[in-house]
Amino acid sequence: MELFSISVNTRTDGEKEAFYRILSDKQKELHKQCRQLKFSFSASRDRVIWTCSGKLPLTAWTSSAEMVRRLVSEAAAAYILEEKEQDIAARLLLSEFEFNDNEESERVLQWFLMLLAKDDNPSGDYSQQRRRKLKDSIFVCLSESPDLNLDGFMTFRMQSYEQELREMAEYAVDEFMLDQQYEEFVSLLKYFVYFQEPLMPLVHVVHKGGEDFLLLDGSLRPIEKMRDEGLVMERLDQDMEFEDMVVSTLISVSPARMIIHTREPDLPVIVTLAHIFDNRAEVCISCPECSPFLGSLANDDLTFPAKRDYNN
Structure with a gap:
């Protein structure tokens, strides 16, 4: 019997490969927790689906249904962070902040993405917080319905995660503006010294x-x-x-x-x-x-x- 499925639309073969790689890695951990589970991948054009099936009742499992949902949530969150976060960050930054021109917006965006990449490590506090809020939101969705459409989830159900990104975007904008002011002042000093x-x-x-x-x-x-x-x-x-x-x-x-x-x-x-x-x-x-x-x-x-x- 199908227990749950995770699906997403992909734009490139690289995204498909990442979906398969990340969720396959989590399959190994799920198998250790509950050997009764069976997994399969399928694709229809640009849409890829990861399906888990197993026997009921859940009381016969060696691991709880909550444990399985937690591990699945971790896998889905890892995919979003690796393949979708930069796009989400760019959309949020460009929709919520005003810039003088395209050149400035591009420079701030690159600054923002650099901060995200710098923080994206196991010990990064903001990275861990974003990952935790993303996992928790996915867990709630899986508790409500066994079929999770990540596109719909990313559109409607990850407000707490987006708030973390928004705060980092505000920090990135402030830091960029301070850096710009510093560069302008250094240029002024250089001009002053020249004459x-x-x-x-x-x-x-x-x-x-x-x-x-x-x-x-x-x-x-x-x-x-x-x-x-x-x-x-x-x-x-x-x-x-x-x-x-x-x-x-x-x-x-x-x-x-x-x-x-x-x-x-x-x-x-x-x-x-x-x-x-x-x-x-x-x-x-x-x-x-x-x-x-x-x-x-x-x-x-x-x-x-x-x-x-x-x-x-």
Whole structure:
């Protein structure tokens, strides 16, 4: 006797293969729990169906009907998350948020999908929460009816799962806008530096690790922050963070040439400094000036040139 079926419309052979693979893996676990169950796959054009049959009464099963529904719900949820989530996320984002143009919406969408992919691991809290809410909703549907149409379910019955996606979409939009504002401000600083007359011939920026920076003049003497006025400096001072303090001081002294000494040249703060000061800046990972502060670097550790130009 047929006990339940899971069906879905597929657009590609890849989706069909994923449906078969994911649900076949769950079949093995179901067989261990209840050997009386029989499974079969069938397809009609683009529609694929997974069917489970077994003997009644349920009291004769080695596992409860609830356990079987739980395992089936896990399989259906795994398929939706792997094959359908990106489409659902794109539809939700584009229908509920307004963007200036298609280019901006595409960039935010890619940002959103990147966050989903980054969170999609066994230890990801948001991923586990979405998976749990999806499984619970499918379980309720299977308790009400043994035949589950995933297309109908995705349209009408997964509000709690979509709410999780919606909250992540809101976070993605906020983060994207903050990132855009940051990029615009960095561009403003770069423009400001470009037209600023140099006040010091050389500045050494020694990055000792983390947020520990040392600013030295050409004679390797510490530099005190110089006050400067203007819109750019006011904005830096309004919401001062550590990175802003370093940038603010460097803009105040306006070096004609700046050498950033660091053992971590790919850190965002280093890349940002090099980008703001453009062709005035170069990055050094080992030289006589920085070795007393940062220690010597073995030749085997030099995986790239001792001085790096970020502008070429």
